[in-house]
Amino acid sequence: MKPAAKGIVKVFITVLFFSLSPPIFSQEIPAAEAENLPSGSIFTHRIGAGSYLALYSTNTGIIDAGYDMVFRVLRLAPDYNLFDISIGADILFILDGKNSMPRFIPGIGVNAGGRLYVLPIRKIRSRIFLEGILGFVVYAREYPDNGTYINFARHLGLGVE
Numbered sequence: 001m002k003p004a005a006k007g008i009v010k011v012f013i014t015v016l017f018f019s020l021s022p023p024i025f026s027q028e029i030p031a032a033e034a035e036n037l038p039s040g041s042i043f044t045h046r047i048g049a050g051s052y053l054a055l056y057s058t059n060t061g062i063i064d065a066g067y068d069m070v071f072r073v074l075r076l077a078p079d080y081n082l083f084d085i086s087i088g089a090d091i092l093f094i095l096d097g098k099n100s101m102p103r104f105i106p107g108i109g110v111n112a113g114g115r116l117y118v119l120p121i122r123k124i125r126s127r128i129f130l131e132g133i134l135g136f137v138v139y140a141r142e143y144p145d146n147g148t149y150i151n152f153a154r155h156l157g158l159g160v161e
Contacts, residue, residue: 042072046086052155059096066090066111080120087112092137092153096144105143109153111135132156 046068054060068088072081087110094105113133120127133155142149 042075044070044072046070046088048161050159052157061095062092063095064090064092068113081117083114083116085112085114090135090137092139094139094143105139105141107137107139107143107151109135109137111153113155126160129159129161130157131159 047066048068049063049065051064052062054062066088068086070084070086072084074082076082090109090111092107092109094103094107096103096105111133112135113131116130117127118130133153135153137151137153139149139151143151
């Protein structure tokens with residue numbers, strides 16, 4: 001197997017491992033339990049971890065951990081909302097598989113996003129959602145190779161919480 005192919009396999013396995021993490025890494029803190037927020041508030045906090053694969057020919061994997069302040073826009077019941085908007089901060093790690101050996105590039109970012117919850121699974125207290133995020137990321141080195149330290153970040157995906 002070529003060195004570049006081995007790098008791609010390593011990136012894929014790493015991202016797959018983080019994708020299959022238990023839902024505990026992305027649980028909302030109920031508003032009634034969050035500090036300094038009144039009971040039944042439409043605001044809450046979210047701490048999450050995730051991983052993503054680029055859909056481009058760069059063979060890039062991204063692992064991130066972040067904190068969001070969440071505004072529940074459409075609440076259908078006290079324990080269920082259909083849509084929310086969030087503002088947050090992330091720590092990101094790029095696994096760049098374009099080279100023969102994947103590079104590990106750390107970065108920090110700020111973002112704003114929205115989630116549309118499409119399917120609640122009440123038996124296991126989880127739900128499936130569509131998520132879109134826009135933001136800015138500052139990396140520790142230029143990324144991509146001919147790029148800059150500051151990059152525009154965007155993400156569209158499907159998840160479970």
